[in-house]
Amino acid sequence: MTTECTTTNSAAGDRTTIRRHPERTATSREALAAILDEATICHVGFVHDGSPVVIPTIHARDGEVLYLHGSPASRMLRGLAGGIDVCVTVTLVDGLVLAKSWMHHSLNYRSAVVFGHATVVDDPKAKVEALRIVVDHVQAGRSTQSRPPSPKELAATLVLAVPLTEFSVKVRTGPPIEDPDDLPLEWWAGVIPLTTHVGAAIASA
């Protein structure tokens, strides 16, 4: 197996042009969907008083829309609801890449960076549907095994939609790349795979 590093972007925007290691850019909308669907959390970046803020939160994808949710009182979601720019980044780490030289150490990973304006989902039916998708993202089928929101709960929840139109996907797989001069070095080199282990369920008391 060799290091796979495919290229291109989905969106024409300048900011989704991968400059560093462009060979790690993945091509397809399917790659974006797979990363968003597999990840448990995303990191939402926004600008607050001119400074960057990055907050982890639960997300869920519905076709070509990414949903975020939270309290209408949350600083993050209040800002997003006002229509400021957002950058949502999702990263899955697949392995430690250990090379014969310090500088070729790396990680195997799959990451997606989405840029966009978040809009508020106001229609109650659409809002419930978005929340259903979020709950089912936490665990598939879970929305049918728990109580849907009451009107009061629904009013106390802000749901935001970010269109999946401007994004980039970057993937690194495979062994370390070595400088030819380093190949004779005796150090062990290779990959330590990392995966998420799902433990035994712990029922509430």
Next chain:
Amino acid sequence: MTTECTTTNSAAGDRTTIRRHPERTATSREALAAILDEATICHVGFVHDGSPVVIPTIHARDGEVLYLHGSPASRMLRGLAGGIDVCVTVTLVDGLVLAKSWMHHSLNYRSAVVFGHATVVDDPKAKVEALRIVVDHVQAGRSTQSRPPSPKELAATLVLAVPLTEFSVKVRTGPPIEDPDDLPLEWWAGVIPLTTHVGAAIASA
């Protein structure tokens, strides 16, 4: 076991005051260090042309400094070297929290949000030491089992230091919190633990 949610902040800054679920704020510098040290990656947020950008990258902590590194040509690191604000967020997901109602679904997690100005590490000795810490963060002891950077490699690498002075830590543990009215519902509720599984090493060919 009940849901643990301790409170307070290390820094006096307004932006590190946790507004949402303040009971999930962890107290200590030790909690910050433990999260930064355990995580394989961080998400670095910065403002580019007025818009937020969030990029995953390898980090490493040395006492009360966080190191980032990369190519001097990288858009992210060029910006940071210029002294713009940065927000570095690290999140460890520990479990899926499945409640009897949709709205009490959550995650167990530990997260750290660091705000600061990145400064360039220029002194060659300090730069090598920072890179050693980064390599040893990928795998403990690895710096002694691989080749240190050549002067050329060192020149081609930008190392940045972010002081760990303004930060907040947020932790959620334990079972779902339920509305009392939901307790009689028959749905299963509890936690699905998630951990990182380290797989068998794959040696380079």
